[in-house]
Amino acid sequence: MDIQGTAALITGAASGLGAATAKRFVDAGATVFGLDLAPSIERAGEAPAGVTFIAGDVTNEDDVQAALDKIGESGIPLRAVVNCAGVGWAGRILSKSGPHQLELFRTVVNVNLIGTFNVMRLAANAMQHLPTVDDHGQRGIIINTASVAAFEGQIGQIAYTASKGGVHAMTITAARDLAQVGIRVNTIAPGTIDTPMLAGVTDEYRENLEAGIPFPSRLGRPDEYAQLAQFLTEHDYINGETVRMDGALRMAPR
Numbered sequence: 001m002d003i004q005g006t007a008a009l010i011t012g013a014a015s016g017l018g019a020a021t022a023k024r025f026v027d028a029g030a031t032v033f034g035l036d037l038a039p040s041i042e043r044a045g046e047a048p049a050g051v052t053f054i055a056g057d058v059t060n061e062d063d064v065q066a067a068l069d070k071i072g073e074s075g076i077p078l079r080a081v082v083n084c085a086g087v088g089w090a091g092r093i094l095s096k097s098g099p100h101q102l103e104l105f106r107t108v109v110n111v112n113l114i115g116t117f118n119v120m121r122l123a124a125n126a127m128q129h130l131p132t133v134d135d136h137g138q139r140g141i142i143i144n145t146a147s148v149a150a151f152e153g154q155i156g157q158i159a160y161t162a163s164k165g166g167v168h169a170m171t172i173t174a175a176r177d178l179a180q181v182g183i184r185v186n187t188i189a190p191g192t193i194d195t196p197m198l199a200g201v202t203d204e205y206r207e208n209l210e211a212g213i214p215f216p217s218r219l220g221r222p223d224e225y226a227q228l229a230q231f232l233t234e235h236d237y238i239n240g241e242t243v244r245m246d247g248a249l250r251m252a253p254r
Helices: 016-027 038-044 061-074 100-127 158-181 203-211 224-234
Strands: 007-011 031-036 053-054 078-083 138-144 183-190 244-246
Touching: 007 016, 007 061, 007 100, 016 031, 016 158, 016 224, 031 038, 031 244, 038 203, 053 061, 061 078, 061 100, 078 224, 078 244, 100 138, 100 158, 100 183, 100 244, 138 158, 138 224, 183 224, 203 224, 224 244
Parallel strands: 007 031, 007 078, 031 053, 078 138, 138 183, 183 244
Antiparallel strands: none
């Protein structure tokens, strides 16, 4: 599916994976609408050329629908949705301070899993009314973001692992559900990526992370995630797939 001349909705677009994907899609000829929380948009400053920031919460039905309505008003067909919004707070089931906070677990699952589902269901509803782009009835694609933690969650990642495991598990079912309206669904499962979340770590910590990655022994880059998102958008026969992007990393227990 050709990206040029289409609209793309990217969540978490003000930083990290979302910002890199927004840039990549704009460079490929798309008009990007970036949904993110208002404080994140304020920190990002002025939106890059070709990107329209929309303040909203992926877990809020009204916010997501308002963003989709704005895209609809633009008259540009929404063909790609990339869900990058997410959180990653840590906590063990049992620690010295007691059992895992239930509200923390609920929040991580709410943002990462339910937020992803909320955007996917509402975007699919909007996309199903578009004209098809080929003889096979294709209308668009939704790309979700899991993590290698979905498969090898580390100690302290119980909430994150549950949420990202859920995103991975939704992939094939979502692809089957949406096949009837010509919408493909794929998921990217990144490994250790050099995003703003790692900006404050020491050089020693960064080197230890890199040493655990078989090849290439370095952190992944957000632009590599964006490259993969573009590839999955343009490759019409990849559907229902979770693609690991991790340099052959298999997470150790800690």
